[in-house]
């Protein structure tokens with residue numbers, strides 16, 4: 019259920035925490051704010067999985083390349099069709115790794131023992147993200163692949179055709195959970211008509227969220243256009259998203275509402 023501005027219905031955030039702007043419907047909630055602040059205010063043990071696609075702070079080999087806007091780094095759309103830029107993507111690698119470890123530590127406390135963690139990342143930040151995950155106390159268990167099928171050919175080089183899905187758990191991950199065998203490669207092209215600069219394909223997310231035990235509660239602290247939240251609800255989970263960029267908070271809420279209405 020969506021969060022309400024009264025302590026009785028708000029079962030996931032500490033009662034003394036002033037709720038940020040939020041919206042929701044049956045099985046989903048979007049919170050508008052900074053994940054770093056909100057993550058410190060969850061009640062312990064209320065999530066069964068953290069599944070997210072954080073800002074990669076990537077997109078270049080030099081500081082000046084990395085400090086370009088998210089559109090310049092991640093989108094080839096014409097300027098007049100460009101989507102809004104998003105926050106949090108301009109840190110250097112050390113700061114980003116420290117920042118990642120900080121929120122991963124906080125969200126771990128909000129998770130039940132055995133909860134899953136799933137993080138999307140590109141090749142450049144792959145070594146740093148696995149450090150951050152383990153510094154925060156999660157057990158790193160593997161790397162799955164999102165094969166984007168198409169990508170720019172590079173003469174004399176391999177195509178950068180994949181992003182990576184780092185996964186692990188909060189302590190032991192019992193094999194007798196009621197979760198079946200899951201794939202290690204997820205194939206889909208970038209979404210057409212996307213509403214976020216780095217939106218993930220909905221079908222990929224519908225397949226990825228299945229690492230969470232049936233009926234569990236999923237957190238996406240960097241929800242963007244709400245793809246994980248939507249995928250989670252469509253697969254029968256409860257899902258909570260956090261998004262700091264105003265435009266993307268609004269877009270995610272409108273999108274989830276629209277898609278859920280179409281299901282009815």
Ligand SMILES: C[S@@+](CC[C@H](N)C(=O)[O-])C[C@H]1O[C@@H](n2cnc3c(N)ncnc32)[C@H](O)[C@@H]1O
Pocket residue numbers: 051052053054070071072073074104105106107214216217218219239240241242243244245246260261262263266
């Ligand atoms: C890579 S995008 C996520 C895209 C998403 N998976 C989708 O399919 O639309 C990361 C998002 O995290 C948001 N973000 C960055 N820093 C944040 C923070 N401190 N708290 C909450 N959201 C944040 C950005 O605004 C951006 O929309």
